[in-house]
Amino acid sequence: MNHFFRRILLAVWLSITAAIVLALLVANLLLDSTWGSAEQDRQLVNFVAQEFATAMRQSPPQVPAQLINRDTLAFDRALQIYVIDLATGRDALARALPSTIGELVTQRDSAPALASTIDDPRLILPSADTPGFLIAGYSERFPLALLMTQRGSRPLLFGALLLVSVGVSFVLARFIVLPVRHLREAGHRVAAGDLTARVAHHVGNRQDDIALLARDFDAMTERIGRLLASQQRLMRDVSHELRSPLARLQALQSLARQRFTAGDQTHILDRMDGELERLDQLIEEILTFARLDAQEQISPRRTDLVDLIQTIIDDAAVEVGDDHKDLSYQGPERLLLEVDAGLLHRAIENVVRNALRFTPAGGGVRIVLVRLPAAVRLAVEDDGPGVPESAIGQLFDPFFQVDDSRSSAAGVGSGVGLAIARRAVQLHGGSIAAENRIPAGLRMVIDLPAGCASSPDDRGAAA
Incomplete structure (x- = not known):
């Protein structure tokens, strides 16, 4: 460094x-x-003095107006030519006289007809003592120039x-x-495992590229910290979710080893098969979520979203069986989108199954599809108990359960389905959110970008 x-x-x-x-x-x-040279300055002053003297010798004497003007006398800052009326002691252009010129005016009686250059190189005094006037040149250099010379x-x-x-x-x-240097030190701290290292406060209110780099470093470190915390939480949740069915399998195996009737053994084996199936489903969903969480791109193709929804409704209706739960669809008859059909099917299916799981017998689940100006909106409404407002923001976190009693009443899910749905929707550039319905129930809304729509004819169908 x-x-x-x-x-x-x-x-x-x-x-x-x-x-x-x-x-x-x-x-x-x-x-x-x-500035030019001192000789050039002397020649200019002599020229003005001679022209002025010639004009004054005329009868009657005349002050040459063409000489008494700023263009002639005030050449530049370096050389000023003064025409001084000896009767008044004032310059023809009403300029303030330098001190050396003023002293020359007061001592005019002893001044020669043609003065020589004074030793001070800033002052050049070749002059002509004309009737009633004094012609003098003055050259002043800048302080820095004087210092250089x-x-x-x-x-x-x-x-x-x-x-x-x-x-x-x-x-x-x-x-x-x-x-x-602060960035380097913070990088060493992060490499050592300290994800609380921050550098933005060291740059204050700076807005240059280094300050932006420091803020980006802090954002990156914070993101890494959240990801690591999420991964650690995921590992804890996965361990817990896998331990529960394994513990039940061990208990059922212990019971099977005891002496039971053939009917009891069949019941125990059926339960073991159910636990194994649930364990297999849980592992599959965990792997799916891990794959989607690392995925950055999708493979879109033209898909009729209405056909996809109808397939989900038909499959879910078979599984509902005799629970007398109504599953209905409201929306256009056809809506073509450029989407990844497999991912979107998985997302919508998980949302619909979640709604059916918490809907009591005799209740219903409604799927509403609407084409908006800026989005395609899919809403899934259920007649379940809803969720506490404080838990709505966590519904899409992996392995989140609102409470044990609610889960037990509805049948325990894996807790990964809604997380998969959120990630699948995000990969399409959309969003998913949940809100409680009044007086009861939950409403989940999936918004897909309007750019996903591939057919302009769908606009009329959606209306």
Whole structure:
């Protein structure tokens, strides 16, 4: 990390130094082209003075208006030509006089007709003492330019620039590297098993790419923590669910070894077959859920959702038998979708079987299919007891049971069916939710994206 810091520091310092050197070179070129030489400045002042003197020698004397204007006298910041009325001591353009020019005006009686250049290189005073006027040139350089032109001050200037560039580079390099260092330390903590490591608070309100990386790292770590916790909970639940039928099988086997009549043994063997079948179904659903949980893509094909629902209704009606539970469908006669028929069949079947399981004898389950503008909605309503509001959000968690008495009354399920249904719907880009009905019962709603619909003619059928 220290090597990385040094590389960043060196890169930033070289960039800043190159920018400063380039700026100084450009400034020097611009100043040279703007100021010109002292001889050029002297010639310009002499030209204005001679033109002004020629005009004043006319009879009567005339102040040349073409010279008394800003375009002629104020060439640029580097050279200013002053035309001073000696009677008033004021400049023709009403500009404030530099101190050296002001002193020259007050001492005009002793000033020569044509003044020479003063030793100060900023002031150039070739002038002509015309009747009533004084012509003077003044050249002022910028402070930085003065510092650059003085030989003794150059080491001080470059030393100051070096200190500033190194200081700014150090601050910027630390600003860049410090969050990366926190990320590295957090990565080591996560690798050691500490999934509580977070780095977003180290970057504060920064909105750059490093801050986004830190927030993504925290989101990733939190997601990994949830997945590991879910996997651990899943293992505990699987162990519990598998242990129960195995324990019952052991008890039935122990009973079978005792002396019973042939009828008793047949009953025990039937129960053992039932437990084995339930155990096989549980293992199959666990494997299905694990496969779907890791699956990212589906294999869609054109499917008539109404035919799929009718197949589920026919199969469920046979299993309901003499329980006198009514299973009905309400919706269009045909609705084509681009879906994975096997996955969607499994999802809807699990929801319908769950509704039938908790619906008492004489009750009913209704399947309602509706084509909405933005979705295809399938609702399954039952006449069961419903669930507590606090448990609705957990209905689709693997192995979740609302309570033992409810499960016993309805026949114990595996607790994985609704989790499989949710994952299958999610793979289609849809959603599934549950809500209690009034006065009793549960309603499960599956929403599939409208993009799954493959035939525009279905819109009229769904109406």
